[in-house]
Amino acid sequence: MSKDYKDSLCLPKTQFPMKANLTTREPQIIEKWEKEGLYGKIMEARKDAPVFAFHDGPPYANGHIHLGHALNKILKDIVVRSRILMGNKVYYRPGWDCHGLPIELAVEKEHGKKVHGLDIHEFRNFCKGYAEKYIDIQREEFKRLGLLGDWENPYRTMEFDYEAEIARSFIECFLKGYVYKGLKPVQWCIRCQTALAEAEVEYEDHASPSVYVAFPFEVEERAKWPEALKGFDASAVIWTTTPWTLPANLAIAFHPDFTYVAIKTKDRVYVVAEELMEIFLRETGVSGTVEGKFKGKELDRLYFRHPFYDRKSVGLLAQYVTSEQGTGCVHTAPGHGQEDFISGLKYGLEILCPVDGKGNFVEDLPLFGGQNVFEANQKVIQLLKDKHALLKSSTVHHSYPHCWRCKNPLIFRATKQWFISLEHDNLRRRSLEAIEKVQWIPAWGRNRIYGMIENRPDWCLSRQRKWGVPITLLSCDKCGEWVKDRKFFDNVVKAMEERGAGVWFEADPSGFLPENFACPKCGGKKFNAEQDILDVWFDSGVSHKAVLGKNPDLPWPSELYLEGSDQHRGWFHTSLLTSMILDDKAPYKSVITHGFTLDGQGRKMAKSMGNVIPPSEVTKKYGAEVLRLWVSMVDYRDDVRLSWDLLNQNAEAYMKIRNTIRYLIGNLNGFDPEKDKVPVEKMLEMDRYILYLFNRLIPKVVKAYDDYAFHIINRELLQFCTVTLSSFYLDIIKDRLYCSGEKSVERLSAQSVLYLVLVKMLKLMAPILPFTAEEAWGYLYGENAAPIHAEVFPEAFVEEDPAVIERWDKLREVRETVNKALETSRQKGEIGKSLEAKVVISVKDGGALSLLKQYEKILPEVFIVSQVEVLEGEDPVVVVPLEGAKCPRCWNVPVGFVKAGEDELCPRCAEVISKLS
């Protein structure tokens, strides 16, 4: 029985725990970062460095963060951290969007009826408190993900100076002539006499009249009619469930690509869409024959006679015309419907709305003046019947919008609203031109936002709400002229800076007028103040004004915006428009979008589906690093999937990386880089080979950071750890590390590689795995070392020898063949571990033969076998199980033994032992 030689080996040794215990360790590291002021230290270290301007899009201050937030903010954090390691100064100032309807609704829900009794200031205070509460909650949730930034000083759209900036920006838009007041249909409750937002609408079953109405073609234009109609006096038939809107009818919409048919009955000719003809005939009981067909586009701008007023109704084309119900000829009243309104704008129609806030027709409306709209339904139907315009009248039950407060049915009613004109000063065209100058990542983002800006209607800015920044305009009571006095606006903005946007509601805003101000138009002295507030999209849309350019570290324009792809319609869009108005330039140079988070099956995450994974549960179960690793694994430009299964996969990948790091640290035990580092040119060739491979990895990873292609980094780092290091290099050098003399050149050479790789690799992964990088950094350099997060990325650091790389790539191929042969032998039960084998390689190819001959001495090490013989011949690889005794120290089966004390050891071990004593 030979003695135990374990003590004579240099086995890996470290306190770096194998078990990450992220759920408890991460919060400790975060606390440490805060305590030592890590972010301040980094900013200090980059004091004179070039600034990378990055602007945070503000999440809405409502509710807990969800996975989408986590994805977004972790991506941003990887950007921030990687740019810092590229040597830039990056000031990340997080923001929150604080105003708006969802918070108002939440406050109303929270406080119940009590809220209705509150005056506007008390109500706004409740809203403010609510937003603050959720900012605090979200801030903690974000910090838990390891996000680096100025969390003590975020920007908040409800901050007084921010509110003042919103007002100032709006005033600029107004004074530059972009802002006008126009009509727009909104959901309206005639009982509460108020506009309702979509979120306040409840859909319930409702019984409505259903009528088919004929609109005769204008006979005077017969020449322009489709051929099929020319011989007849034809009528287009519309279908509606709101007969009371017929007095406001100004148009009939057709689908340009639908086929329409002329149906001849015994006394008239009706036009309906071919696809809906059958339903039409069945519903109305009309019978007739098809006399001809034509496309909807032939009806563009033809005129029809209104069934009971002496006026025309124009034919227009619209994509929204459906072939699922109705007749394919859609009654259009621009004052009473969203789509009707859009079409009305497009065709230059009046936004006619002869209905007041109580739901009564205005007094001067012929035939129905003063009547309630719902009660007027039957009278309209009767009138249609009298005019022989009614084909059929019945009742339908369908889902219809109701007021969530009083539960009464709503109507669509045009109301006066403030708009930003897309045409004023060529805003639309200039914006489109600006889009071309921005780099969109991925590239299709350009098409998406371009199409939206190209086709969007004017921006409706006003909301009949309380929690927001008021539209600070006054109109003359006498002549209606809007006050454009600079001094007045300055006073308003100044007051807001001091006391917040609420000042507008405190007293009569006329008080902000200069003394003795009179209307320049009529000399009037009495003014009325607007009570509406601004769309919250305007708030966040001017963040570039309120946040950028006020601090040298956060300049305007921003280098980068990074948000979900829904923001092409949202923040990117509104920011662009306001910036074009205010500065005639986009506020960003490049824009990155990421996709949405879906479940493991690629389905949307929803409470009702039970597939929601809250970030807090991920950090609780796995830790932020695992979530961050997931973010870096997926190609975020497309939608991304997350499931517990996927997290598990990432937890294992994390363990692989962590164990590799741990092993490197463990084997560097006792290694003093100052004294022990072997210069590259004196290293063993295999060690240099690994260094070359790692050397190639560095620029690849740094470039991927620069390109924001994080999933490439994930793959490259993980593969380097598993393939190059763990299964190849580390496995091979075990013998050298453990069994060679502690300070032998063989061992120090390998340790030098481990050291270089570890230090540089930690920096490369620090943006993705900041906690782990920091933890390992501490084991290398001690707890008080300069933080890894203020380091810079490594650069390629050795001159590669391509011949070495080529030779070793080839040797690795041979190694694979040898492994297959060993496995076969193992399956046969001839050997267990590979050290029990001798390998005989026979090759014919001259080049390969000389290569193997050249390396014959170290091949046992490379293949992790005891002996290797290289022959010229045809048999590729023969595995010979070795029966002989193994060296009790290194477990190799040597060709010959050497006496060392009481035992026989292999020559190498004998020498090492002899030097020990």
Next chain:
RNA sequence: GGGCCUAUAGCUCAGUUGGCUAGAGCGCACGCCUGAUAAGCGUGAGGUCGUUAGUUCAAUUCUAACUAGGCCCA
């Protein structure tokens, strides 16, 4: 219904301007090791490249339609 986008092994990704038997890692299966041990190593099985048509000598790659999914409109 419209605009934009996506679809390659169970999962996450590669696949240069169309051209060898479509790759990797993970997972899985089987095995080895017990001196990285709640670790490490080896081997292997998995793909009609969403479907269908078209262009071409040749299509995962180009075109169209369809299907499924996502975002934004309506």
